[in-house]
Amino acid sequence: MVDLFVDRVLVKNNKDRDELDTEREIAMSLQNRILMLFFASAARDRCQPFALTLTDVFKRLTDEFYVDRSAQLALLYISLDESEEQQESFLKELPKKCLFLAYEDPYRRCVRLAC
Secondary structure, eight states: OGGGGTTSOEEESSTTOOEEOSHHHHHHHHTTSEEEEEEEOTTOTTHHHHHHHHHHHHHHHHOTTTOSSOOOEEEEEEEOOSSHHHHHHHHTTSOTTOEEEOTTOTHHHHHHHHO
């Protein structure tokens, strides 16, 4: 699964929007982890409640405040939003440890079709 994203730029959902753009950075973030691909859109009402639940579950499995040993999970948001503003709005509801493909990356649509 990591191979799908090696030639891409993944962005961290933090305030600086740090980019993972080398094969090494991407491999270190995704390899030997359970990769959760989350396809969603801010415009779809069904996605909002699920995003809140997913965020809660992800935090509880990856934050050592809740568990003795955090799970080796990686969450990658694949936006189905129709605008960058919608994507940015939706990202505010997702965990800061979440990764995502930039809105302008055409690979967002390719991955959706491949899965």
